[in-house]
Amino acid sequence: MPPTAPAPISLAPHVVVFDYGEVISREPTEADRSALVARAGVDAEPFWTAYWAHREPLDQGTLSIADYWGAVASDLGVEWDAVDVHELWALDHRGWLSVDPGTLRVLHALADGGTRMALLSNAGADFSGWLRSGSFAPLFERVFVSGELGLVKPNADIYEHVIAELGITPAELLFVDNKSENVEGARAVGGDGHVFTDAAGLEAWLRGLQA
Numbered sequence: 001m002p003p004t005a006p007a008p009i010s011l012a013p014h015v016v017v018f019d020y021g022e023v024i025s026r027e028p029t030e031a032d033r034s035a036l037v038a039r040a041g042v043d044a045e046p047f048w049t050a051y052w053a054h055r056e057p058l059d060q061g062t063l064s065i066a067d068y069w070g071a072v073a074s075d076l077g078v079e080w081d082a083v084d085v086h087e088l089w090a091l092d093h094r095g096w097l098s099v100d101p102g103t104l105r106v107l108h109a110l111a112d113g114g115t116r117m118a119l120l121s122n123a124g125a126d127f128s129g130w131l132r133s134g135s136f137a138p139l140f141e142r143v144f145v146s147g148e149l150g151l152v153k154p155n156a157d158i159y160e161h162v163i164a165e166l167g168i169t170p171a172e173l174l175f176v177d178n179k180s181e182n183v184e185g186a187r188a189v190g191g192d193g194h195v196f197t198d199a200a201g202l203e204a205w206l207r208g209l210q211a
Contacts, residue, residue: 005184006105007208008113014169016110016206017186018140019153019177020121020131021096023196024103028095036091039084042076047139050075059122061147065089097130102199106206107139118142120162120175122153122182142166153177154185161191174209 008184016023028036037044054071062069069085080088110117119131119140125147132143143160151158163170170190177183182195194205 005110005112009106009109009115009203009210010113011110011115011174011206011209013168014174014184014209015116015121015166016116016174016176017118017162017166018028018107019175019179019182019196020119020123021125022178023105024119024136025096025177025192026098026100029056029098032091032095036088036095037092039087040076040078040080042078046076047072056152057121058124059146059178060152061125063147063151065124073093083098093126096127100199103196103202106134106199106203107136111139111204116141116166118162118166119143120144120146120153120158122146134178153182154188156189159186159189159191163191 016181022082037047040047043103049176050072053075054063054068058068059067066082071090072149075091084147107117110184115187117140119142121127121131122145123131123145125145128143128148131137131145142165144158144165146158147156149161151161159173159175172192173186175183175191176196177195178196180195183195184191194202196202
């Protein structure tokens, strides 16, 4: 029997802006991670160190996919050809495409309550099609992708850009992210936010804001 739809959540004039990775999406599974490391042909610990070391410029759009994987390879002391890079990219990309049904139910409760929503993700421009055209995309009036903007969380300028584009005051921004530093970035410009750990906690926080 399908779960009962949650009651609507109405938070106007606030706009709830959601991160994507590990909020709407689930984190990559152990199988996803293992497949990526196996394809890289190196040990897991140095792989993940190199993987994250170059992620910000990829997310900011200042490093291409090929150059990103080239930098990872250089750190690891290996060489990957163009086909290796295509396969590594596809395995990595696929791992971030799952969705959390609990979070999706909260999104629909907000939509049912007439609450405005937007999405703000630190992600390469290669994710923009999925974020703008996935089944969940119509829930958001705007989708902001760091790799297209040349801006990344938690820098103040990305939140200020979102606030301006949405036509709201800083106090009307409610930001949800799984990283505390990104939520603090939203608070630093005058908004409020919630550090996501699970859908139940998110729903409780949002319902607590209803007057």
